[in-house]
Amino acid sequence: MASTETVDRVTSTDRIFEELYARIVGLDLLPGTKISETDVAKSFGYSRQPVREAFTRLANLNLLLIRPQRATIVRPFSRDLIANARFVRAAIELEVVRNAAQSRDVAVDADLKSSLRAQQDAIAAEDTKAFHDLDYDFHRLLCLSARRPFAFDLIATNKAQVDRLCVLSLTSTEAMETLYADHKALVQALQEEDAGVAELVLRQHLNRLDPIIDAIYTTHRTYFDE
Amino acid sequence: MASTETVDRVTSTDRIFEELYARIVGLDLLPGTKISETDVAKSFGYSRQPVREAFTRLANLNLLLIRPQRATIVRPFSRDLIANARFVRAAIELEVVRNAAQSRDVAVDADLKSSLRAQQDAIAAEDTKAFHDLDYDFHRLLCLSARRPFAFDLIATNKAQVDRLCVLSLTSTEAMETLYADHKALVQALQEEDAGVAELVLRQHLNRLDPIIDAIYTTHRTYFDE
DNA sequence: TCTTGTTGACTAGTATGCAAGTTTTCGTGT
């Protein structure tokens, strides 16, 4: 989770963390699921120790809930935590686009444009998975454009909280087109160095999650902790 | 570091973490200092295990640098990391005051006012330590006022990176008065629900660190990793 | 004197066993 700048060396802990992270965010492991250090250790063929360290990392990301002497569970959704994650992501990304609008790294412009084209292709192919990946990359490029690459780590962390929820909601073609339009408008605002418009577009973009999250809350309340 | 909402139970890891955290941020442990799991374990009377877990927590906060099979050191200052921490803190806190200006929890107003008065007292007494604590509390109150208490966790985390640096710079009475004036102007802007002014005041407030950090960089370059 | 190779004292990563506390199960008494 971007704590060390160099790759150094991949440890058992890293492998276990990556695997569990993907399974939790991909809802392969549902919220509330009990998950035992011993069991995971057996299934991976490692001892409890690296599993334990992977668990603490995941708990730091609010993906696991570890309680002394009690079973560790995949953290249920929490409207508070989701609101917090969205707040943080919005705060960071808004400052990113404000910075980008004022002093942009034009070397990234080509990548942004090419990302937009690829997004169009994904929409034409109705490939929601590809579009999701491109969306991830687009927001990463925004941070690069503002010369704040590190900022994307925080955005990604908080995005994961919400993404885990949104797996429950199928993305329609119209939704993708809306998001694409936002992206396009955002790039244009940045090129025109109009921080005000960029901020407005981004706020609207991020707020599009509101109805989706509300809908999931009503249909999947069992996965929430409230 | 606000990963679990309930207090649950204080573990050995918690105690070691708290102690080391205070010593690192207070510069009792200087940047670059080698710090061994075994030695710390001995001095605390625990085994390596809880020390190890405390270390990983501190590494997550960018206060320690852990490298496989190499000595763990107190993380040297890094202008990049400091810039990052300041960026994140600014982004969060700006969004906090914008929210506060639009819909404020008036129940916190009394606390803000009383904090301002206490700050005046600390200045009169030339008590920099007390003022620093009050400053910490003031910014916490701002988050409460915006109904975003959790946001302060992130602010505090990133503030710590910078605070660790600023211990090297003695706070003068004039500096305190400037900061106090900022605080006062900020509260007034919030009461007038003027988000624009509040944002400007806060940006200026946070930017007052610029010359201080530059000065420390020139005078204490040995503590930096560049 | 300077360079280089070897050796030994470090380091963190991992495995495993025990302790302390929680949850579940199941049998007993009403």
Add this chain to the structure above:
DNA sequence: ACACGAAAACTTGCATACTAGTCAACAAGA
């Protein structure tokens, strides 16, 4: 049948031993 209590089967927290890799000191050679 139901309530209750004891015990067994879990859980994580912590201690300790071992492994593999890094670094520093020092001796031998140029």
